[in-house]
Amino acid sequence: MTDAQQVEDSKVYISYNHIHQIIQESAPRLKKFNPDLLLCLAGGGLVPTRFVRTFLKEKDQPNVRIMSVALSLYEAVGSVSTQQESIGKEVVRSQWLDYSNGFDLIGKRILLVDEVDDTRTTLHYAVSELQKDLVKQCAAKGIKVEDANTTFGIFVVHNKLKPKNATLPDSIMNDTNYIAGRDIEDVWIAYPWESNDIVYHTKRAIEQGNDIFLDENNNYIKK
Numbered sequence: 644m645t646d647a648q649q650v651e652d653s654k655v656y657i658s659y660n661h662i663h664q665i666i667q668e669s670a671p672r673l674k675k676f677n678p679d680l681l682l683c684l685a686g687g688g689l690v691p692t693r694f695v696r697t698f699l700k701e702k703d704q705p706n707v708r709i710m711s712v713a714l715s716l717y718e719a720v721g722s723v724s725t726q727q728e729s730i731g732k733e734v735v736r737s738q739w740l741d742y743s744n745g746f747d748l749i750g751k752r753i754l755l756v757d758e759v760d761d762t763r764t765t766l767h768y769a770v771s772e773l774q775k776d777l778v779k780q781c782a783a784k785g786i787k788v789e790d791a792n793t794t795f796g797i798f799v800v801h802n803k804l805k806p807k808n809a810t811l812p813d814s815i816m817n818d819t820n821y822i823a824g825r826d827i828e829d830v831w832i833a834y835p836w837e838s839n840d841i842v843y844h845t846k847r848a849i850e851q852g853n854d855i856f857l858d859e860n861n862n863y864i865k866k
């Protein structure tokens with residue numbers, strides 16, 4: 644078997660339907676967190692964030708707002724790493740929140756959404772930067788940060804079970820505020836939006852049991 648074939652065989656293919664259903668299954672926890680803002684970590688968070696909003700929708704209530712920041716992991720200068728590892732990678736932000744129109748983080752329940760918590764580098768960066776912004780905003784308004792009543796939470800479709808390169812605050816790492824649709828071994832996850840052959844991708848996801856899933860009675864979960 645060639646190296647390329649080995650890499651191909653090791654990938655875990657995930658279909659759009661599978662992601663949709665994982666998020667549907669997470670709906671009770673998402674509702675319990677009860678965000679008033681969804682903060683999409685683009686690009687990987689884009690599709691999941693929109694699905695999350697669907698499952699937070701309550702009749703006769705407005706949609707939960709979505710805002711986006713754009714973050715990318717880049718190879719840090721002088722480091723050596725493999726495609727799957729973020730060791731030696733740094734986060735570069737190409738877009739951040741716009742506070743110029745009076746919007747701030749004070750008093751909000753903010754759910755960060757991304758597709759995967761891999762080495763945790765990206766989530767750590769996002770939370771740290773938001774916390775810095777909150778501190779500045781509180782100082783500007785003469786409020787103590789402890790009194791700001793701001794809560795950060797996280798939703799990821801997949802959390803990889805592996806040693807992480809960074810930590811998140813205890814205020815996030817609890818059952819209510821850290822929501823992972825699935826814990827997964829440290830495998831190469833192929834997400835559908837990365838595919839340039841969605842028919843092949845979906846076929847592989849079905850073969851691997853990563854398309855729609857049914858319960859033990861052959862029923863699917865309904866809202």
Ligand SMILES: O=P(O)(O)OC[C@H]1O[C@H](OP(=O)(O)OP(=O)(O)O)[C@H](O)[C@@H]1O
Pocket residue numbers: 684685686687688714715716729757758759760761762763764765766
């Ligand atoms: O837990 P970590 O090791 O930080 O990895 C997770 C991040 O890696 C991916 O971003 P990437 O910048 O590679 O690309 P994308 O968001 O544009 O897909 C993914 O979307 C997460 O944001």
